[in-house]
Amino acid sequence: MVLQIPRPQSINQSKSDNSQKSSDFTQRHIGPNADDIQKMLDVLGLDNLNDLIDQTVPPSIRLAEPLDLPAALSEYAALGKLKDIASRNQVFRSFIGMGYYDCITPTVIQRNILENPGWYTAYTPYQPEIAQGRLEALLNFQTMIIDLTGLEIANASLLDEGTAAAEAMSMSYGVTKTKADAFFVSQDCHPQTIDVLQTRARPLGIKIIVGDHQSFDFSEPIFGAILQYPATDGNIYDYRAFVEKAHAEGALVTVAADPLSLTLLTPPGEFGADIAVGSTQRFGIPMGYGGPHAAYFATKEKYKRQVPGRVVGVSKDAQGNPAYRLSLQTREQHIRREKATSNICTAQVLLAVMAGMYAVYHGSNGLQAIAQQIHQQTGILAESLKQLGYNITNEYFFDTLRVDLANRSLEDILTACELQNINLRIFDHNHVGISLDETTTTEDIKDILNIFAASSPTPSTSVTPPAALPPHLSRESAYLTHPVFNSYHSETELLRYLHKLESKDLSLTTSMIPLGSCTMKLNATSEMIPVTWPEFGKIHPFAPQSQTKGYQILFEQLENWLAEITGFVGISLQPNAGSQGEYSGLLVIHQYHESRGEGHRNVCLIPTSAHGTNPASAVMCGMKVVAVACDDEGNIDLDDLKAKAEKHSSELAALMVTYPSTHGVFEEAIQEICAVVHEHGGQVYMDGANMNAQVGLCRPGDIGADVCHLNLHKTFCIPHGGGGPGMGPIGVASHLMPFLPAHPVVNMGEELSMGAVSAAPWGSASILVISWMYIAMMGGDGLTDATKVAILNANYIAKRLEDYYPVLYKGKNDLVAHECILDLRSLKKTAGVEIDDVAKRLMDFGFHAPTVSWPVAGTIMVEPTESESLPELDRFCEALITIRQEVAEIESGKVSAEDNLLKNAPHTAASLLTEEWNHSYSREQAAYPAPWVKDNKFWPAVGRIDAAFGDRNFVCSCVPMEAYS
Known part of the structure; x- marks a missing residue:
């Protein structure tokens, strides 16, 4: 006998139907249950969700038919289906290089950062008092980049090496005094970088000159140049003469450098580079068929206001303690708008945190040991290939060889590679590339040699290779000397350090993050688990597509679903x-x-x-x-x-x-x-x-x-x-x-x-599995229900708060969409209360502020999303209502306009545990402004941060430990 289980109905039909949802997962993703949905509808004076949507969304644009998507799957079934798709990928050993390498993610970092919602569900650190952990981790990343590149400042990461190079070109174009409109690109750069540069240059009228840096004579004026270090084929060039000539012409020079090689090679800043860019992917971040990875961008301090993206800096809080924040925020594109030279308003924070912690985990000695091992193995491979009669075209190299195939056909080599489950780089019919990495073993080298040996005996791998780094480019300067890179090498110590930082950050594990236009909703565990599956994570982005059939299925399905959703x-x-x-x-x-x-x-x-x-x-x-x-x-x-x-x-x-x-x-x-x-x-x-x-x-x-x-x-x-x-x-x-x-x-x-x-x-590519899982588990009905509840939650908040804060904009039927703008501008006139005072006071309630002063100055934009439950929405509303009552006490003169709960917020534990207390309010009012706060108190790590001080005293690397004493 088979039980016939009816498919649950949608949640939007009538009062009685509100008890049903589209799938088991939908019930977990959507916060309010059926009874709560009805309570919110009652507050709005509506019978059901259809009434709400009919009055909110113009009928002329409404879909006539439901989305044509596959039926929703359970979490278990979706994971099983995706595992089957993943199994279609073949995980070969890729020695392709080109800026992507297999690496080892320390398990303590994988479990406690990459797989930890306390790190991955946090928001951009615009409210720094409740983001000190992330900001410290990013400062570690910046310090690592500054040390490795030998330059003076670095940002908190960019998207990838190609686009970082494009940002360097744009910055060079903006700051150089020369009237030239040409940019020189070394032919030894990675091909993907060259192509991204050409894409970016075309609409701006920038001429790209791709050529050999050794023969370029500067007869055509250029405003900038980019060089690869080591080159894409592994060669290591001394660029000092080129840099001097470029500077004589008034051009800036960017060097795209492999950061691991910089533990052994002279850093770009020491041979005159103005900008250094690159990828930190090999610092413990899986290849993931292309990403995500944290690129880096470093330059001279005189260009600090032209640096694209974000820069974390050191300031001080209200008690004079060191505190971190995003510095130089006047550069943010939301402010500069059409005067901006870059549209980057983000970073690869999670990946930058991982890369920085990789350096914390290994320290300078550990990184150098990894680099030396890779280099030594590459030297052994080079000598062994020479014994087999092959010509290595590199005079000097770090981890990459360009091999002349001589009398062997490329087809023979590729056939042998496939039998060994190995990928090499193909330069042309006569040359292949081999790039070794942290994971390479002696057995890997033997397998590579077997490919090239054919019927010849395989040479011994116990040879001692001659030096292959240019002696005049050997690194002599110290790096990663700060205590943070020398204190956490046992797992116990690192685990505690990571947990300490995590506890300083408010994330979705703490409370709702109601940021308008930022949609901070549930990132379900089942959606996240496949990201670290090796079938997705260990694949090189340029692996043959015959090995990535699972990814191709994933892309095709996701593209079809997104096409259906968007029309x-x-x-x-x-x-x-x-x-x-x-x-x-x-x-x-x-x-x-x-x-x-x-x-x-x-x-x-x-x-x-x-x-x-x-x-x-x-x-x-x-x-x-x-x-x-x-x-x-x-x-x-x-x-x-x-x-x-x-x-x-x-x-x-x-x-x-x-x-x-x-x-x-x-x-x-x-x-x-x-x-x-x-x-x-x-x-x-x-x-x-x-x-x-x-x-x-x-x-x-x-x-x-x-x-x-x-x-x-x-x-x-x-x-x-x-x-x-x-x-x-x-x-x-x-x-x-x-x-x-x-x-x-x-x-x-x-x-x-x-x-x-x-x-x-x-x-x-690797994080596309998250969206695939979400759509697969929600189905068309679930996605539609989520949208409706997102609109419901926003309207419920608007209705509950409209008597305390005017709702600035509403639609035809006095309703909002999925977010609402609350007008706080009058508070400055009546009580001297700024928008920031409200934002910081919300921290005492355990909430992240909504979007502040955007798109209208003096307002907050609230987006609750569909994932927040009614009790959480009510807590948020009660927090804002309580704050409005605190403002009323200032307005009435009962409380000082200068010394009050809002002006002194946020209140840290340290600021409350003092012998003297000279404020007109109690410590309890400051720390526990609502009953629920006592049960789950989130303590801001620092007091209100002095933003102006941080910009006047710009520091973007780890400060000496004495600063904390």
Whole structure:
């Protein structure tokens, strides 16, 4: 007998139906249960979720049919299906190199950082008092990079080596005084880096000169150059003469350097480089078929205000203690907008933390020992291959050899490789490359030699190789001397250090993080587990596609699902951050106009409410930004849009629009807005930041958008990782498909493609399993239900708080979308309370502040997501209500305007445990402002941080231990 279990109904039909959900996993992902959903609907005066959606989302854009996605799977079934897909991948030993190496992730780091939600569910450290652990870990990373590169400052990481090189080119272009528009790229750079540079240069009118640095005569003026160290084929060159000539011409020199090699080689800063970039992937981060990995960017201190991305710096708190924060935040793209030279507003934080901790784990001696072992093994391999009659074309090398095949055919070598489950790099029919790594064993070397030996006896691997590093480039300077790199080499000590840092950070393991436009929702354990499966993690991004059939299935299914969800025909998974997605989407549009002989179309219309990265991305694509006004309700001013579109009709390239709007409202006129732009020959780019309010209800492709980027780290559950990684794939209409990203190493893209926008062909491929799991476990009904509850939760918060804080923007029926903006501007007038005072006081309640002063100064934007339960929503509302009552006491004169709970927030344990207490409020009021706080108190690690002091006294590396005494 087989039990017939009926499929649960959707949660949105009627009051009685609210007790049912789409799948077992949906019930775990969506926070409110059926009874709580009904309670919230009652507060809103609505019968069911359909009523809410009918009154919130314009009927003209609503989907007529449910999403056509596979039925939802249980967590167990989804993991089983994905394991079957993973088994289609073949994990060969890859000695391909090209910036990617197998490595050993110390298990204490894997378990306690990579697999730990206390690290991966935290948000960008914009509220530094509750992010001291992450900030310290990032400062360790920056110190490691400064020490290894020999330069003065480093940022908190970038996306990958290719895009870091592009950022270096852009920075060089912006700061050099020369009028040259050409950038020299050594032909010895990795091919993916060269291609990304060419992609970035094209719309800016920068000429890329690819050539041999040894013969380049500087007859054509250049503003900058980039060199690979060691070169992509393994050769190690002395670049000092080239650097001197470039500087004489007024150009800046960037060196793309392997950081592990810098433990043995003279660092770039010591031979004159202005910028150093590269990847820290081999510092304990799995290859993951391309990512995510933390790139690095280091330069001279005089360029500190031009450095792309984020820089962690040291300041002090209200008690005078050292404290960390993001420094020089005036550089953030949300502020600089169209004046920005970069659209990067993120970092690869989780991966940078891992790489920095790899250095903490090993210390300078450990890193040097790893590098020396790899180099020695490479030397043994080189000598043994010579004994077999092969010519090694490298005079000097670190870990990579270029082998002349002489009389052996490439086909013979590749056949032998396949029998040994080994991948080598193919340069051409006569040359292959071999790159060794931390995991290489003597047995691996013997297997490689067997491939080349054919019928000859295999040489001994016990030979002593001659020195293969240039003697004049041997490193003599010390590095990683700070105590942090010399104190935690036992697992006990490192475990405690990691736990100490984790305890200083507020993450989703503590409480909700209600940031508007950032969608901090559940990152389910079942979604995360496959990330560390070796079938996904141990694959080189340039492994033959015959070995990656599982990944290809994963990509195809995810692309199809995202196409169905968005209403687009084509999807590219290559952009590895939201900023990259924005850039790629606009570049697709740029290429489309070029192909039609309308390359003069360069005006990009952008509403004044847009994300700051929008205008920055437009400028990077060579577009001219024209602002479009918003009306008093926060909607795009249709009359102003029409006037601007008419005025710039002949040169109109695109409109960038966020939907629902950045103000948290479903604009009724969105289809007309798209039609106006199309009427004047432009294309519509939709920023997908707010897709969490669209999935299952409406689709960008149906609304009228031509291209849209998706933040998988928002809507589709890839965790924020403390500020990264992210993924920003784009969807496009059929007419834009020919222009999607390509790649120089892997066969993808069409003839009209824009080129590569990321170093790896599918971006950060290994974390795509997270979004695959999410969609597979939710199904179409579950995804739709999640969207509806996200809208419900936001409206419930807006309703509960509207008597205390005005809701700035609402839709036609007095409702918001999935987020709401609360207006706190009056508090400054009535009580002298700043928006930051409220943000810091929320920390005493155990909450991260909502998005502060954006998109409107003096407001907070709240997005609860669908994953937060009703009790948690109520705790958050009660915290804000209590704070409003505390403000009222200031307004009435009962409490001092200078010395009060808000101005002194956050309250640390140390600030309360003092003998003297001279405040008008009690210690208990400060520490335990609500009953639930006593049960689960999160203590801010430091008091309020002095931001101005940190910028005046800029320090971006580990401070001496005396500073803490």
